[in-house]
Amino acid sequence: MGGSHFETRTVCEIAGHGQPMPVHVITLGNPDPSLPAVGFFGGFHGLERIGAEVVMAYLQNLATRLKWDSTLHRQLETVRLVFMPMVNPGGIRRGTRANPNGVDLMRNAPVESQERVPWLIGGQRLSPRLPWFRGALGQPMEAENLAVCAVVTTELLPRRFSLSVDCHSGFGVNDRIWFPHAHTRAPIGHLAEMHALKDLLQATLCNYRYIFEPQSSQYLAHGDLWDHLYLQSQQQSDHAFLPMTLEMGSWTWVKKNPRQFFSLLGMFNPLIEHRQQRVLRRHLPLLEFFVRAACSYTRWLPAAAGREQHREEALSCWYPEILSASTP
Numbered sequence: 001m002g003g004s005h006f007e008t009r010t011v012c013e014i015a016g017h018g019q020p021m022p023v024h025v026i027t028l029g030n031p032d033p034s035l036p037a038v039g040f041f042g043g044f045h046g047l048e049r050i051g052a053e054v055v056m057a058y059l060q061n062l063a064t065r066l067k068w069d070s071t072l073h074r075q076l077e078t079v080r081l082v083f084m085p086m087v088n089p090g091g092i093r094r095g096t097r098a099n100p101n102g103v104d105l106m107r108n109a110p111v112e113s114q115e116r117v118p119w120l121i122g123g124q125r126l127s128p129r130l131p132w133f134r135g136a137l138g139q140p141m142e143a144e145n146l147a148v149c150a151v152v153t154t155e156l157l158p159r160r161f162s163l164s165v166d167c168h169s170g171f172g173v174n175d176r177i178w179f180p181h182a183h184t185r186a187p188i189g190h191l192a193e194m195h196a197l198k199d200l201l202q203a204t205l206c207n208y209r210y211i212f213e214p215q216s217s218q219y220l221a222h223g224d225l226w227d228h229l230y231l232q233s234q235q236q237s238d239h240a241f242l243p244m245t246l247e248m249g250s251w252t253w254v255k256k257n258p259r260q261f262f263s264l265l266g267m268f269n270p271l272i273e274h275r276q277q278r279v280l281r282r283h284l285p286l287l288e289f290f291v292r293a294a295c296s297y298t299r300w301l302p303a304a305a306g307r308e309q310h311r312e313e314a315l316s317c318w319y320p321e322i323l324s325a326s327t328p
């Protein structure tokens with residue numbers, strides 16, 4: 001559908017039963033590294049198909065608009081867009097959270113929490129037969145994660161400004177936007193920038209109810225891939241890489257159709273068609289917002305005094321314990 005506007009390539013192939021499964025990356029927009037970029041990711045967890053579908057719905061929206069929308073063409077002259085809609089095709093095919101090796105890709109990065117993580121859920125090395133398996137100690141990351149790291153380090157991290165959104169489902173009744181850290185309660189270096197983005201999002205999409213917070217407000221985990229990539233991005237002090245995870249609350253879908261409770265897919269996906277359509281259209285403005293925010297980052301990214309102000313507000317909003325510890 002995207003024709004010559006989309007470049008697509010296979011970044012790795014995953015061995016499984018039958019045919020090897022490709023992991024695709026699709027890029028569009030201006031490749032000039034001096035411009036900002038946005039990465040869209042989905043399908044890390046094979047059970048959470050709706051995440052991959054939300055990313056593909058946006059890709060379809062872009063492909064359709066490229067045929068007629070001249071403002072989109074102008075926008076794409078100023079930004080690079082990178083899509084990996086289905087990071088874990090083996091898990092999607094098998095209907096498992098983990099990849100075909102039994103590894104949870106979001107517990108697999110070389111990031112070790114020094115704080116107390118919840119048992120099992122925070123990542124475990126006991127067995128790939130149990131959920132949240134991190135992979136064996138000392139092994140390299142799984143092929144899917146190496147592919148994501150290669151794409152992020154070549155397409156996003158070299159830029160002065162980039163952000164990413166990775167779509168998941170399953171946690172609670174609300175839609176949440178999580179940002180690092182996941183391995184520690186300590187705030188990220190770009191807390192002020194993240195808070196400015198949150199303000200911008202809430203002012204722009206004022207009738208949407210995304211809960212915007214650090215993942216560490218909910219639980220800590222070992223091996224989070226976005227923590228790993230964010231820490232890598234810190235090596236360039238004048239660059240800002242803001243990775244986010246969209247966690248779509250799936251419990252409402254189960255509450256409205258309790259039969260879903262008895263199917264594993266039903267716990268993570270809106271199985272009924274009209275609800276599925278509603279989810280696919282609900283998040284389009286959010287993904288579009290991220291592209292616009294990246295295009296115009298010089299207009300809202302805080303500097304100097306504004307940065308300090310945002311940092312203080314962010315601390316009182318998300319890290320009250322730090323603020324109260326520093327007040328005599």
Ligand SMILES: [Zn+2]
Nearest residue numbers: 045048168169
């Ligand atoms: Zn997930």
